[in-house]
Amino acid sequence: VPRARPPIASLDASLIASAGLEPAAIVGLANELADEARSILSAHFRRPAAVEYKSDRSPVTAVDRLTEQTLRDRIRARFPAHAIAGEEHGFDGSDRRCVWVLDPIDGTKAFITGVPLFGSLIALLIDDRAVLGVVEMPALAERWVGVCGRATEHDGEACRTSARESLSSAFLFATSPSMFRGPDRQRFDAVSERARMTRYGTDCYAYGLLASGFVDLVVEADMKPYDYLALVPVVEGAGGVITDWRGDRLRFESDGHVVAAASATLHAEALALLAG
Amino acid sequence: VPRARPPIASLDASLIASAGLEPAAIVGLANELADEARSILSAHFRRPAAVEYKSDRSPVTAVDRLTEQTLRDRIRARFPAHAIAGEEHGFDGSDRRCVWVLDPIDGTKAFITGVPLFGSLIALLIDDRAVLGVVEMPALAERWVGVCGRATEHDGEACRTSARESLSSAFLFATSPSMFRGPDRQRFDAVSERARMTRYGTDCYAYGLLASGFVDLVVEADMKPYDYLALVPVVEGAGGVITDWRGDRLRFESDGHVVAAASATLHAEALALLAG
Numbered sequence: 001v002p003r004a005r006p007p008i009a010s011l012d013a014s015l016i017a018s019a020g021l022e023p024a025a026i027v028g029l030a031n032e033l034a035d036e037a038r039s040i041l042s043a044h045f046r047r048p049a050a051v052e053y054k055s056d057r058s059p060v061t062a063v064d065r066l067t068e069q070t071l072r073d074r075i076r077a078r079f080p081a082h083a084i085a086g087e088e089h090g091f092d093g094s095d096r097r098c099v100w101v102l103d104p105i106d107g108t109k110a111f112i113t114g115v116p117l118f119g120s121l122i123a124l125l126i127d128d129r130a131v132l133g134v135v136e137m138p139a140l141a142e143r144w145v146g147v148c149g150r151a152t153e154h155d156g157e158a159c160r161t162s163a164r165e166s167l168s169s170a171f172l173f174a175t176s177p178s179m180f181r182g183p184d185r186q187r188f189d190a191v192s193e194r195a196r197m198t199r200y201g202t203d204c205y206a207y208g209l210l211a212s213g214f215v216d217l218v219v220e221a222d223m224k225p226y227d228y229l230a231l232v233p234v235v236e237g238a239g240g241v242i243t244d245w246r247g248d249r250l251r252f253e254s255d256g257h258v259v260a261a262a263s264a265t266l267h268a269e270a271l272a273l274l275a276g
Numbered sequence: 277v278p279r280a281r282p283p284i285a286s287l288d289a290s291l292i293a294s295a296g297l298e299p300a301a302i303v304g305l306a307n308e309l310a311d312e313a314r315s316i317l318s319a320h321f322r323r324p325a326a327v328e329y330k331s332d333r334s335p336v337t338a339v340d341r342l343t344e345q346t347l348r349d350r351i352r353a354r355f356p357a358h359a360i361a362g363e364e365h366g367f368d369g370s371d372r373r374c375v376w377v378l379d380p381i382d383g384t385k386a387f388i389t390g391v392p393l394f395g396s397l398i399a400l401l402i403d404d405r406a407v408l409g410v411v412e413m414p415a416l417a418e419r420w421v422g423v424c425g426r427a428t429e430h431d432g433e434a435c436r437t438s439a440r441e442s443l444s445s446a447f448l449f450a451t452s453p454s455m456f457r458g459p460d461r462q463r464f465d466a467v468s469e470r471a472r473m474t475r476y477g478t479d480c481y482a483y484g485l486l487a488s489g490f491v492d493l494v495v496e497a498d499m500k501p502y503d504y505l506a507l508v509p510v511v512e513g514a515g516g517v518i519t520d521w522r523g524d525r526l527r528f529e530s531d532g533h534v535v536a537a538a539s540a541t542l543h544a545e546a547l548a549l550l551a552g
Contacts, residue, residue, distance in 0.1 A: 046490065059473070109475055113447050114490030116416065117393070140392065171389050176476060177453050197335070199385055200452060201477020214322065214390030 013149025019098055019126045026132050027147055029078055030122050033071045034136035034143055037104065037120035040067045041138035046114050059108045064088050067104035067120065075100050085252070087226040099125040099252070103226035107175075107203035116140055119204040123230035128251045133230035135208045144208040146233030152211050161240040161262035162213040167191065167269045170216035170262075172198045173206035179222045183276065184257070187245070190273045191219055207231040207260055211238035216262045217270055221245075223256040235260045241267040245274040289425025295374055295402045302408050303423055305354055306398050309347045310412035310419055313380065313396035316343045317414035322390050335384045340364050343380035343396065351376050361528075363502040375401040375528070379502035383451075383479035392416055395480040399506035404527045409506035411484045420484040422509030428487050437516040437538035438489040443467070443545045446492035446538075448474045449482035455498045459552065460533070463521070466549040467495055483507040483536055487514035492538045493546055497521075499532040511536050517543040521550040 016023055041063065049061040068086045075084055079100075083093030086102040093099070100123070105111050107118035116139030124132040135144040144154050151158040164170050172195035174180075180188045192198045195217065202209070204227070209215040211234050220228075232250050235242040241264050244250060245257035259274055261267035292299055317339065325337040344362045351360055355376075359369030362378040369375070376399070381387050383394035392415030400408040411420040420430050427434040440446050448471035450456075456464040468474045471493065478485070480503070485491040487510050496504075508526050511518040517540050520526060521533035535550055537543035 057473075109447075109473055112490075113449075113475065114485045114488065115393075115475070115478065115481070117391075171385075173389075176474075178474070197333075197385055198452075198454070199389065199391070199477055201475055202391065205391070209390045212390065214388075 013131075013147075015126050015129060016131050016148060021098070023147055023149060026124055027145060029075070030124070030132055030134045030145065033074060033122050034120060034134050036070055036074065037067055037136055038138040038141070040070060041105065041111070041118070041120065045111065045116070045139050049112065051112050059112055060088065061105075061108065061112065063111075064104045064108060068102055071102050071104065071122070085225065087224065097127055101125060101226055101229045101252070103230070106227060107205075110201075110203065115201075117202055117205050121204055121226060121230040123232075125229065125252065130229045130232040130250070133233035135204050135230060135234055137205060137208070142208065144211055144234045146211070146235070146237035148233060148237075150237060152234050152237035154208065154212050159212045159238050161210060161235075161238045162216050164216040164262050165265040167194045167217070167266060168196065170195050170266060171214075172196075172217045172219065173202050173209075173215050174198070174200055174218065174220050175203050175206075176200055179220055184221045187274050187276060188219055188221070191217075191270050194273070204231065207235055210240055210260055210262060211235055213262070217266060218258070218260045219270065219274065220258045221256060223258050225252045225254070228254070228256075228258050231258070231260065239263075243267070243271070245271070247271050247275065289407075289423075291402050291405060292407050292424060297374070299423055299425060302400055303421060305351070306400070306408055306410045306421065309350055309398050310396060310410050312346055312350065313343055313412055314414040314417070316346060317381065317387070317394070317396065321387065321392070321415050325388065327388050335388055336364065337384065337388065339387075340380045340384060344378055347378050347380065347398070361501065363500065373403055377401060377502055377505045377528070379506070382503060383481075386477075386479065391477075393478055393481050397480055397502060397506040399508075401505065401528065406505045406508040406526070409509035411480050411506060411510055413481060413484070418484065420487055420510045422487070422511070422513035424509060424513075426513060428510050428513035430484065430488050435488045435514050437486060437511075437514050438492050440492040440538050441541040443470045443493070443542060444472060446471050446542060447490075448472075448493045448495065449478050449485070449491050450474070450476055450494065450496050451479050451482075452476055455496055460497045463550045463552060464495055464497070467493075467546050470549070480507065483511055486516055486536055486538060487511055489538070493542060494534070494536045495546065495550065496534045497532060499534050501528045501530070504530070504532075504534050507534070507536065515539075519543070519547070521547070523547050523551065
């Protein structure tokens with residue numbers, strides 16, 4: 001017999017108002033940015049692109065840079081004072097209260113190998129708190145939008161995490177086992193061994209699937225702010241819980257460890273194994 | 277300066293004629309089967325489905341069984357004497373020369389977690405040699421068809437593997453690190469450490485992407501005949517090389533180790549590390 005599920009915790013939208021912004025205005029801009037990313041990336045997917053490798057061996061293409069620059073220009077035109085932090089073009093802007101955080105291609109490895117699971121990530125931070133997040137999947141034409149004070153939407157329809165509360169029945173996702181080194185690997189393995197199954201290779205898509213109730217748990221490490229900040233409003237607005245491995249709220253300067261769960265109970269069970 | 281690439285080795289279609297079959301007829305039936313699988317699986321994707329777990333802990337649903345039975349019935353109606361071997365309903369049929377091999381859902385884990393990378397695999401063996409193979413991706417509406425004597429087609433257009441010849445520049449794929457146990461793990465790791473990058477989570481899709489030139493190398497273990505036989509004509513008809521880890525041709529009774537490469541040179545380099 002399924003138990004009644006608690007309502008999604010009320011997410012306070014007052015921070016958005018305190019910055020002089022309307023939720024509809026920032027969601028509207030975020031959707032325009034996602035439309036733009038979808039258009040550019042769909043046009044370049046599976047087309048020849050020169051791939052360079054950064055100092056951490058991660059790949060980057062001219063398409064990453066073009067997409068990010070296009071998004072930056074649109075934000076700059078609309079909110080000239082807001083700061084912008086992007087994976088490829090760094091940080092600029094005078095108003096440090098409002099910071100847009102962009103990852104033009106999350107899953108560049110997927111993008112350059114013809115796998116349609118790459119995404120674009122768009123977040124707005126106010127006072128270092130993610131109040132809006134978009135997970136846009138250009139090649140799949142799917143999108144999740146989360147914003148404080150509203151339910152997360154998947155392609156325009158409210159979505160909800162699964163009711164899964166036990167790790168032994170949970171579907172666990174991570175992008176790659178190579179994310180986990182030393183003690184991180186041991187802690188991840190402790191979670192993975194207890195989960196119903198573990199699957200790799202999904203980047204940001206796993207968090208969208210978690211918001212829609214298909215995936216129960218995502219555990220990752222070695223993430224950048226561009227990789228995780230947009231996920232926070234998406235997961236929380238669908239009834240999930242997302243923190244670092246100590247259980248703390250994700251901020252720009254968090255240490256790159258992320259655990260997202262369909263329920264508070266499942267989150268606590270995973271955290272007990274991850275916090276060390 | 278790119279070197280001229282050798283033509284794809286001529287694949288002998290005489291085996292098909294020796295069994296009294298026309299290539300066009302078996303390709304036509306295979307496409308009908310793939311259409312049917314696409315229709316059923318698309319309709320059930322992301323719908324509630326009871327999941328059972330087999331003795332090896334792999335998941336199966338009623339949709340797997342329904343799809344396979346539908347395909348069996350169509351084959352039976354067209355070629356009553358041909359044998360049929362399917363992952364869910366076993367082996368039957370009197371003519372052991374011609375054997376259809378079916379995997380209704382390759383990537384059931386993807387299917388039940390909302391990831392659109394599951395496929396349907398259809399192969400025809402004549403005298404234990406795969407003469408026809410289909411990789412059908414229902415949720416992505418993509419299909420690869422390989423048949424002896426013709427170039428592999430991706431969505432109706434001839435495709436070709438990449439020209440990559442060196443492991444150090446190769447994109448390596450595998451479904452999951454959990455496929456590799458004991459010495460298998462050490463051998464896979466030896467390949468992975470030398471590859472440009474390794475990515476997980478793709479099941480049969482990786483072989484289609486290899487046939488289309490996006491992925492250079494796929495190394496897997498713990499595979500069943502249903503998982504690998506359809507891949508052989510797809511990869512070979514695109515100019516690639518696919519064998520077991522000893523370099524032997526894949527047959528129904530092969531031991532489940534598979535290495536597929538974009539070129540003979542790359543295949544040889546991987547095989548030297550895998551053969552032990």
